[in-house]
Amino acid sequence: MNDAYDVVVVGAATAGSYFGKLMAEQGMNVLIVDRLTSETLGRRLDIFHLDKEVLPGFGVPEPRPGDEDYVSEFQNxxxxxxxxxxxxxxxxxFIVLHMPLFIKRLNRWAESFGxxxxxxxxxxxxxYDGNGKIAGxxxxxxxxxxxxxxxxxVDASGIAAVARTKLKDGYGVENFQVADHEKFYVVLRYVKLKDPTKDRVTRPCGWPAYKTWIAPxxxxxxxxxxxxxxxxxxxAEKAYEEFTSSVTLPEHEVLYKEQGTTPYRRPPYSFVADGFLAIGDSACTTKSFSGEGVTSGWTLCKIAAETIAPMIASGAAATRRNMWRVNTEYMRGQGAKLAHIMGWLGSAVSCTMSEQEFMFKNDIVFSDKALTDTNRHFEAKMSVVEMLGWAVKMLGGVCSGQFRLLTVFGMLRSLSIAGRIKKHYERYPDSEEAFDGWRQEADVLWSRVHGVLREE
Ligand SMILES: Cc1cc2nc3c(=O)[nH]c(=O)nc-3n(C[C@H](O)[C@H](O)[C@H](O)COP(=O)(O)OP(=O)(O)OC[C@H]3O[C@@H](n4cnc5c(N)ncnc54)[C@H](O)[C@@H]3O)c2cc1C
Incomplete structure (x- = not known):
């Protein structure tokens, strides 16, 4: 370890290694640190799913059958x-991979670029330097x-955000800790099927009403x-009991469990401050509809590396002002789409079981197209006619007693607020000067969102 680098990244998992590689590739002198040993790095999860289609866009080498991190893949x-x-x-x-071995792959990749x-x-x-600015x-x-x-x-330390939460108040990036009620608590049971010939699991199957799934x-x-x-x-365990008493799963024996948390809250309004950047789970860039965060985290990493490396190389300081484009690019694109989903999702999943049954039956929210679009584009690409179609079907459900009028109003209200949030993010300010006004309006809009996690 030397005394000085262009970039120090805290956290050598998926976000930190990827960002470190992108910066090193552009000639930056990069140090990536992790509190874990190289043997324990990434061990908090074993199996995870990586979106296959987007890998070429990120330039990440695709794991193939026979590679040590590769398990399998599924098309749908x-x-x-x-x-x-x-x-x-x-x-x-999606490709099914071993997380610790995939992180090793990313580590080697980053190291191969220096x-x-x-x-x-x-x-x-x-x-800090004499002016109170981060200097190392x-x-x-x-x-x-x-x-x-x-x-x-760069803070890439995951949900704990060990560096971001140490920023002084008003430094330029919010220093909030992800509160307990702003997390999804994920429990994974690794099971052995009693009759694998009959019940083999080759692709995931999910039940959004219970926030549960079974996967290979x-x-x-x-x-x-x-x-x-x-x-x-x-x-989560109580809800799991309710799930297993309502849904018949293939017969199985539980071998072991894994558990962890994933952020479910809006990201900070700015990812950059003087000498500082937050990425990955520390920046809460997980997909609001699934909690997955590897590739959605890379979107911000890529924007940041493309903006910041040439800037530092040209001799400019990594100030909040100079790096502002990172915020603008991210917030107007993926940020606006994920914020939109977060804005309306709460109302959709808090319908009663019978209302959700009705929605599935009538392709409202839960349709092949809407679910596929959401995964691929982070938005259901709906025409006005299709939206009206949903509204008419819901009103039909109200008339036949299968849907409450209250739910229809709740969903329309959520969709309206979510639409306003999306538009607001798409108008993210070009420069710091207009930021305070933008932030105040964003706070008002978020205060109106029906929380998925505040409920109960
Ligand atoms: C059970 C579960 C299943 C998931 N499944 C999927 C999935 O299938 N697909 C998907 O895309 N996403 C999935 N996610 C989400 C995904 O795991 C995260 O979004 C992603 O791994 C975040 O990467 P990261 O690099 O930001 O943080 P992390 O993976 O949390 O890595 C942070 C690193 O920082 C290090 N660190 C922490 N503190 C310090 C310190 N003080 N000093 C130095 N280093 C430090 C840690 O040791 C760690 O290595 C899942 C999450 C959970 C909980």
């Missing part, structure tokens, strides 16, 4: 109503504290049964 998934009816097909391919990775090295604090980090390694100068410090894993005679729930792991 099924979504079922609360009573297990009206299957909808999401036509969107990034230095230091494991067993913990971020302790920022180092202090790191703990081998029982010693090392001070390292950096033009840019590395053992073809096994599966993963997952639940992602609000509030706590205890709530």
């Amino acid at each position: 998934g099924i979504t079922l109503s609360p009573e297990g009816n009206y299957p909808k097909t999401t036509d969107y391919p 990034a230095e990775i230091s494991c067993d090295t913990e971020f302790a604090d920022f180092v 980090v202090s790191l703990k390694k081998d029982g010693m504290v090392h001070t390292v100068a950096a033009k840019l410090v 894993q590395h053992d073809p005679d096994g599966a993963i049964i997952g639940i992602g729930h609000a509030h706590s792991f205890a709530h």
Whole structure:
């Protein structure tokens, strides 16, 4: 480890390694640190799903059969109503991978472009210059504290956001901790199927009413049964009991469980401050409809690397002002779409079970096209006529007593607020000067959103 780098990245998992590679590739002198050892890095999860179609756009080498991190892949998934009816097909391919081995692949990739990775090295604090601006980090390694100068410090430390949460108030990026009620508590059961010939799981099948799914894993005679729930792991387990008493799963034996949390809240309104950038789960860029965050996190990484590396190379300082384009590009694109979904999702999933059954039956929200579009484009590409079609069907449901008028109004209200949030994000200011006014209006809009996680 040297005394000075262009960029120090805190966290060497999917976001940190990817961003480090992009910066090193553009000639930046990059140090990536992780508090874990190289043996334990990424071990918090084993199996995960990576969107296949978007890999070429990120330039990430695609894992292939025979590679150590590769498990399998599937072309589509099924979504079922609360009573297990009206299957909808999401036509969107995923690769099933081992997370720790995939992170090793990304680490090697970053190193091949010249990034230095230091494991067993913990971020302790920022180092500031005489003007109170971030000028580096202090790191703990081998029982010693090392001070390292950096033009840019990047928080890629996951949901804990160890660096972002240490920023001083008003420094330029919000320093909130993701609160307990702003997390999804995900429990994964690795199971052995009793009759794999009959019940083999080759693609995922989800029940949004229970926030549960069953998906393939590395053992073809096994599966993963997952639940992602609000509030706590205890709530997730209680909801799982309700799920298993309502839905018949293939007979299985639970071998072991994995659990973790994923952020479910809006990202900070700015990702950049003087000498600082937040990416990955530390920036809450997970997909609001699924909690997956690897590729959605890379979108911000790519925008940031394309903006910041040429800027530093030209001799400009990594100030909030100079890096502002990172915010504008992200917020007006993926940020606006994910904010839109977060704006209306709460009302859709808090319908009663019988209302959801009605929605599945009538292709309202839960249709092949809407689910596929949401995965692929982060928005259901609906025409006005199609939207009106949903409204007419819902009103039909009200007349026949299958849908409450209250629910229709709730959904229309949520869709209207979500639409306003999207438009607001699409008008994200070009420069810092107009930011305060934009932020105040954004706060008002978010305060009107029906929370998925505040409920109960
Ligand atoms: C159960 C579960 C299943 C999931 N499945 C999927 C899936 O199938 N597909 C998908 O796309 N997403 C999935 N996600 C979400 C996904 O795991 C995250 O969005 C993504 O891994 C975040 O990557 P990251 O690099 O930002 O953070 P992390 O993967 O959390 O990595 C942060 C790194 O920072 C390091 N660190 C922390 N503190 C310090 C410190 N003080 N000093 C130095 N280093 C530090 C950590 O050791 C860690 O290595 C899942 C999440 C959960 C909980």
